Amino acid sequence: LATELELRAALEDQRVQIFLQPRLDLVDGVCRGAEALMRIRRADGSLILPGDFIAVAERCGLMPRLGAVVLEQSCQALSTLRRSSLGEDFRLSVNLSPLELHDEALASRVEAALCRHGLPASALELELTETALVDDPLAAERRLSELRALGVAIALDDFGAGFSGLSHLLRFPISVLKIDRSFIERLRSDRIADALVEGLVGMAQRLGLRVVAEGIERHALITALQAMDCDEAQGYAIAKPMPLESLVGWLDSAR
Ligand code: G
Ligand code: G
Ligand code: MN
Ligand code: NA
Numbered sequence: 001l002a003t004e005l006e007l008r009a010a011l012e013d014q015r016v017q018i019f020l021q022p023r024l025d026l027v028d029g030v031c032r033g034a035e036a037l038m039r040i041r042r043a044d045g046s047l048i049l050p051g052d053f054i055a056v057a058e059r060c061g062l063m064p065r066l067g068a069v070v071l072e073q074s075c076q077a078l079s080t081l082r083r084s085s086l087g088e089d090f091r092l093s094v095n096l097s098p099l100e101l102h103d104e105a106l107a108s109r110v111e112a113a114l115c116r117h118g119l120p121a122s123a124l125e126l127e128l129t130e131t132a133l134v135d136d137p138l139a140a141e142r143r144l145s146e147l148r149a150l151g152v153a154i155a156l157d158d159f160g161a162g163f164s165g166l167s168h169l170l171r172f173p174i175s176v177l178k179i180d181r182s183f184i185e186r187l188r189s190d191r192i193a194d195a196l197v198e199g200l201v202g203m204a205q206r207l208g209l210r211v212v213a214e215g216i217e218r219h220a221l222i223t224a225l226q227a228m229d230c231d232e233a234q235g236y237a238i239a240k241p242m243p244l245e246s247l248v249g250w251l252d253s254a255r
Contacts, residue, residue, distance in 0.1 A: 001052050001053070001055075001056055002040065002048050002052055002053035002056050002057075003056070004056065004060040004062070006040075006042075006048075006053075007040070007053060007056065007057055007060070007062050007066075008062070010040045010041070011062070011065055011066070011069070013043075015040055015041040015042070015043070016038065016039075016040055016041075016066055016069045016070070016073075017038075017039050017040070017041055017073070017243070018036040018037065018038060018039070018070055018073045018074060018077065018244075019036075019037045019038075019039050019241035019242055019243060020034040020035070020036055020037070020077065020092070020241060020242060020243070020244060020247045021034055021035045021037060021234060021239065021240065021241040021242070022034050022234070022238055022239045022247070022250065022251075022254075023035065023093075023212060023232045023233070023234045024222070024232060024233045024234070024238050025231070025232055026222070026225060026226045026230055026231060026232060026233055027231075031238075031251060031254060032087065032089060032090060032091065033090060033091035033092065033093065033125075033232070034090075034091075034092055034093075034247065035092070035093045035094075035095075035127070035234065035241075036070060036073070036074045036077070036092050036093065036094045036095070037050065037095070037241045038050055038054075038066060038070050038095075040053055054097070058097060058099065063097045063099050063100065064099060064100055064103065067096065067097060067100045068109070070094060070095075071094060071109070071110065071113050072113060074092045074094045074124070075113045075114060075116065075117040075119055075124075076117060077092065077244045078090065078091075078092050078117065078119055078123050078124070079117040079118060079119060080244065080248075081244075081247075081248070081251075082119070082123065084248060086248065086251045086252060086255070087251065090123070091122070091123055091124070091125060091153075092123065092124060092125070093124075093125035093126070093127050093153075093155055093176075094124065094125070094126055094127065095126075095127045095128075095157065096126050096127065096128050096132065097132070098129075098131060098132035098135065101128060101132045101140060101143055101144075102136060102139055102140070102143065103143075104143075106143055106146070106147070107143065107146035107147050107149075107150055110124070110126075110147065110150065110152060111150055114150075120151070121150045121151030121152045122151055122152075122153070124152050124153070125152065125153040125154070125155050125176060126147060126152055126153070126154055126155065127155045127156075127157040127178065128154065128155070128156060128157060129156075129157050129158050129162075130156065130158075130159075130162065130163065130164060130165065130168055131162070133168055133172060134163075134165075137171065140172065141171065141172060144172050144173050144174075145173060148173040148175075153175045153176055154172070154173060154174050154175055154176070155174070155175070155176035155177070155178055155212070156168065156169075156172075156174050156176070156177055156178065157178045158178065158180045158214075159177045159178055159179055159180055159200070160179055160180045160182070160183055160196070160200065161180035161182055169207060169209075174209060175209060175210065176209060176210045176211075176212060177200065177204045177209050177210070177211050177212070178211075178212045178214050178234075179197060179200055179201075179211060179212065179213050179214060179230075180214065180215075181214045181215020181235070182215075183196055183197050183200075184197065184213050184214060184215045184216060184221065184235070185215055185217065187221055187224055187225075188220065188221065188224055197213070197225075197228065197230075198228050201228050201229055201230050202229075205229065210231045210232065211230050211231050211232070212230075212231065212232040212233070212234060213225050213230050213232070213233045213234070213235075214234050214235060215234075215235045215236075216233045216234065216235025216236070216237045216238060217235055217236050217237050218237055219237050221233075221235075221237065222237070222238075
């Protein structure tokens with residue numbers, strides 16, 4: 001696990017970095033977006049993954065600062081990608097921790113970041129887990145409404161894992177469902193997983209939500225999800241999270 005001191009030093013030395021994992025549009029197999037995932041580079045160049053620092057950062061109150069770096073780098077990357085010939089309509093999704101969601105200045109910070117980089121709000125999607133919604137639903141509702149009013153899309157991450165409440169879909173202005181990878185990894189080998197994913201995709205469609213399947217580790221699953229009418233797919237079988245420079249090359253060769 002990272003220590004608080006290491007995290008503070010990483011912020012100080014600008015060793016916080018986003019990796020980008022492509023999201024494939026299943027209608028035509030084109031990548032029009034990616035998820036930003038935070039990494040910390042040690043002084044020796046090796047990477048610390050979120051599993052080894054997010055809980056620590058939350059405990060010592062550093063998540064808002066780390067989150068601000070991720071938002072800024074994501075907008076910077078978006079502006080680079082949109083200026084290249086590859087992705088004028090490229091979108092990035094950025095994870096928000098519960099604490100960040102409850103920052104009253106969230107919408108104005110997001111608006112300012114978009115503005116600094118000359119981006120429309122539709123370029124950005126914010127991912128939340130249901131955990132972020134349940135502790136103070138009234139405040140969450142207010143923050144999400146402000147973000148929606150800006151034009152930023154809200155995705156419900158890890159959907160179906162843990163204590164999913166379908167009522168969240170009624171109450172909060174969600175526009176994207178990301179089906180948890182625990183369902184996807186059992187696809188085509190477990191009839192219950194097949195039925196659940198097909199059901200979730202159908203439900204999302206009826207609700208006018210986009211559906212993203214996460215954790216695609218086998219190519220065969222891409223076809224299966226296309227047959228189910230799932231909108232987008234993300235996972236190691238498509239590409240692992242990578243630095244911006246690598247994504248530009250990957251997009252170029254995938255075209
Ligand atoms: O990057 P990795 O695949 O190891 O991500 C592990 C977890 O860390 C993910 O579930 C994701 O929600 C979380 N995570 C990654 N990057 C960020 C980030 O920038 N902000 C927040 N709040 N969580 C992140
Ligand atoms: O919780 P969230 O969905 O934000 O986290 C995404 C996490 O999932 C990141 O840690 C990312 O590295 C990881 N991930 C992305 N694709 C795959 C995959 O195909 N298999 C597995 N096991 N993890 C994946
Ligand atoms: Mn996510
Ligand atoms: Na997820």
